[in-house]
Amino acid sequence: GQNIDQPTEMTATEGAIVQINCTYQTSGFNGLFWYQQHAGEAPTFLSYNVLDGLEEKGRFSSFLSRSKGYSYLLLKELQMKDSASYLCAVQTGANNLFFGTGTRLTVIP
Amino acid sequence: GAVVSQHPSWVICKSGTSVKIECRSLDFQATTMFWYRQFPKQSLMLMATSNEGSKATYEQGVEKDKFLINHASLTLSTLTVTSAHPEDSSFYICSATGGRPNTEAFFGQGTRLTVV
Numbered sequence A: 001g002q003n004i005d006q007p008t009e010m011t012a013t014e015g016a017i018v019q020i021n022c023t024y025q026t027s028g029f030n031g032l033f034w035y036q037q038h039a040g041e042a043p044t045f046l047s048y049n050v051l052d053g054l055e056e057k058g059r060f061s062s063f064l065s066r067s068k069g070y071s072y073l074l075l076k077e078l079q080m081k082d083s084a085s086y087l088c089a090v091q092t093g094a095n096n097l098f099f100g101t102g103t104r105l106t107v108i109p
Numbered sequence B: 001g002a003v004v005s006q007h008p009s010w011v012i013c014k015s016g017t018s019v020k021i022e023c024r025s026l027d028f029q030a031t032t033m034f035w036y037r038q039f040p041k042q043s044l045m046l047m048a049t050s051n052e053g054s055k056a057t058y059e060q061g062v063e064k065d066k067f068l069i070n071h072a073s074l075t076l077s078t079l080t081v082t083s084a085h086p087e088d089s090s091f092y093i094c095s096a097t098g099g100r101p102n103t104e105a106f107f108g109q110g111t112r113l114t115v116v
Helices: none
Strands: A003-005 A009-013 A018-025 A031-037 A044-049 A053-057 A060-065 A070-075 A084-091 A097-099 A103-108 B004-007 B010-013 B019-025 B032-038 B045-051 B067-073 B076-081 B090-097 B111-115
Touching: A003 A084, A009 A018, A018 A031, A018 A084, A018 A103, A031 A060, A031 A070, A044 A053, A044 A060, A044 A070, A070 A084, A097 B045, B004 B090, B010 B019, B019 B032, B019 B090, B019 B111, B032 B067, B032 B076, B045 B067, B076 B090
Parallel strands: A009 A103, B010 B111
Antiparallel strands: A003 A018, A018 A070, A031 A044, A031 A084, A053 A060, A060 A070, A084 A097, A084 A103, B004 B019, B019 B076, B032 B045, B032 B090, B067 B076, B090 B111
């Protein structure tokens, strides 16, 4: 089976930095994705990691450690519009994509 | 990025009827399509994976006779919810990949199904 864990909810202040963690235990690993999802909408792609290390993309960065089964998404200079759910998803050997529980981030003024 | 179009965006149907949801890749060949279900305040749950021209692979606990998936071409997959019940009310989302390993999955807009 696939086991992908994230904190359920987080709150952070506008302008701050927040780190959303994801741990996983899956049968097969081809890569890890982070998606952002606003309520009632489809997820949108944020980042993709397949090798260990940090991938930076503007205000968003994602880190992966395959040996530890661990990833995090780092959001800098938080804006109110960043309030959303953030989904960690692991791509397994069959190219299936399994999603974590999702983290609901609330950005407060 | 590539475009995946899903229709309808919302549908209301009566208990016992069937509903078909379409998922189309508009500008690429989707060799693999995925169907997800999402209940309120929960994450996406993979229901099934379909490869063009072959039978879908269903996740454990998903009834293949109730959720019929057809992936007859490289640009279209359909999910039919048969004999719908109120508990089938959910947000259904498809995603598609071009088939190469380690590629991003592109998502449709989702379909809000309400069974009354």
